[in-house]
Amino acid sequence: xxxxxxxxxxxxxxxxxxxxxxxxxxxxxxxxxxxxxxxxxxxxxxxxxxxxxxxxxxxxxxxxxxxxxxxxxxxxxxxxxxxxxxxxxxxxxxxxxxxxxxxxxxxxxxxxxxxxxxxxxxxxxxxxxxxxxxxxxxxxxxxxxxxxxxxxxxxxxxxxxxxxxxxxxxxxxxxxxxxxxxxxxxxxxxxxxxxxxxxxxx
Amino acid sequence: xxxxxxxxxxxxxxxxxxxxxxxxxxxxxxxxxxxxxxxxxxxxxxxxxxxxxxxxxxxxxxxxxxxxxxxxxxxxxxxxxxxxxxxxxxxxxxxxxxxxxxxxxxxxxxxxxxxxxxxxxxxxxxxxxxxxxxxxxxxxxxxxxxxxxxxxxxxxxxxxxxxxxxxxxxxxxxxxxxxxxxxxxxxxxxxxxxxxxxxxxx
Numbered sequence: 001x002x003x004x005x006x007x008x009x010x011x012x013x014x015x016x017x018x019x020x021x022x023x024x025x026x027x028x029x030x031x032x033x034x035x036x037x038x039x040x041x042x043x044x045x046x047x048x049x050x051x052x053x054x055x056x057x058x059x060x061x062x063x064x065x066x067x068x069x070x071x072x073x074x075x076x077x078x079x080x081x082x083x084x085x086x087x088x089x090x091x092x093x094x095x096x097x098x099x100x101x102x103x104x105x106x107x108x109x110x111x112x113x114x115x116x117x118x119x120x121x122x123x124x125x126x127x128x129x130x131x132x133x134x135x136x137x138x139x140x141x142x143x144x145x146x147x148x149x150x151x152x153x154x155x156x157x158x159x160x161x162x163x164x165x166x167x168x169x170x171x172x173x174x175x176x177x178x179x180x181x182x183x184x185x186x187x188x189x190x191x192x193x194x195x196x197x198x199x200x201x202x
Numbered sequence: 203x204x205x206x207x208x209x210x211x212x213x214x215x216x217x218x219x220x221x222x223x224x225x226x227x228x229x230x231x232x233x234x235x236x237x238x239x240x241x242x243x244x245x246x247x248x249x250x251x252x253x254x255x256x257x258x259x260x261x262x263x264x265x266x267x268x269x270x271x272x273x274x275x276x277x278x279x280x281x282x283x284x285x286x287x288x289x290x291x292x293x294x295x296x297x298x299x300x301x302x303x304x305x306x307x308x309x310x311x312x313x314x315x316x317x318x319x320x321x322x323x324x325x326x327x328x329x330x331x332x333x334x335x336x337x338x339x340x341x342x343x344x345x346x347x348x349x350x351x352x353x354x355x356x357x358x359x360x361x362x363x364x365x366x367x368x369x370x371x372x373x374x375x376x377x378x379x380x381x382x383x384x385x386x387x388x389x390x391x392x393x394x395x396x397x398x399x400x401x402x403x404x
Binding site: 048049057061063064065067068069071072075076086087088090091092094095098099103106114124126128129132143146147 | 250251259263265266267269270271273274277278288289290292293294296297300301305308316326328330331334345348349
């Protein structure tokens with residue numbers, strides 16, 4: 001099997017860190033999304049949404065969407081569990097990973113796309129919305145900081161895919177100059193801890 | 203346990219349909235989100251994001267995010283499985299449910315929020331973005347229609363939470379006048395089949 005990705009993009013890194021935590025080796029195929037490698041007829045046949053990363057199994061079956069790829073590996077390679085170990089923990093991981101996605105990562109991504117015009121050949125950027133999305137992302141960091149005052153990781157003392165997603169989102173957010181202010185000491189404590197794990201280099 | 207929700211909103215319906223498919227009875231507490239019931243100090247203490255629905259367990263633990271609530275019930279009440287039965291199927295369900303969310307439901311939601319000003323007391327609507335998001339949602343229906351030409355449900359012949367999400371998103375989309383055109387015969391065939399299940403009334 002192999003994963004088609006773009007090394008510098010934030011979503012592929014979520015998968016790479018996830019696989020590094022599980023100790024899974026993978027073959028990666030690089031696509032230059034700025035040049036439109038992902039838009040070719042061959043790639044669209046494999047991956048109609050054209051979003052990266054996507055996983056191609058040995059029989060040619062393709063799985064798109066970062067979290068779906070991670071789910072596949074969580075199922076076939078359960079240890080260490082990164083999506084929760086009990087029903088409640090699985091729900092809490094899903095809650096936090098989705099809050100990080102919807103209220104931070106997605107807002108950062110829209111800020112990037114709508115303020116930089118990076119994909120203006122394939123979408124219609126709305127500058128005012130990009131600015132607003134950036135404000136949404138910045139505001140959510142306050143909630144994260146409050147939560148992490150009493151919690152080692154996003155879900156108590158359990159390191160999970162929610163932490164991986166926040167790490168990758170925070171690092172990507174620097175591209176649009178969004179970063180935790182010095183007063184967010186709990187968020188910065190968390191960042192120091194998670195970014196020093198060996199998997200963060202993936 | 204109980205679920206705090208707003209009967210007419212699309213996300214609570216996703217949970218109600220999911221629980222109906224599993225045959226799980228639930229106590230629901232109605233919150234008037236237009237009046238800001240969800241923004242009270244008491245509700246913020248339970249559910250800091252203020253988004254509905256959220257689940258409160260008997261010990262007071264609260265779980266927000268629609269899919270996290272569904273994940274909890276999938277774990278404690280596995281039959282019938284609605285999130286996949288094999289590793290590959292679980293990944294395919296997650297792929298489709300996320301594509302429906304990101305490329306359709308979320309776009310419809312932003313179209314609603316940014317063009318109607320429904321939440322203008324608590325956000326800054328950007329009309330141009332609302333219009334654009336509506337176009338994104340409408341465009342994605344073409345991909346859905348193509349996919350459903352060869353597939354009974356979103357994941358082959360397996361009815362899943364991805365179908366529930368698309369049903370609820372399509373019904374909500376009518377609020378902003380987005381609906382499948384008559385030429386999307388496969389999507390309409392699917393809609394007829396899924397909306398006639400008893401759970402669709404939930």
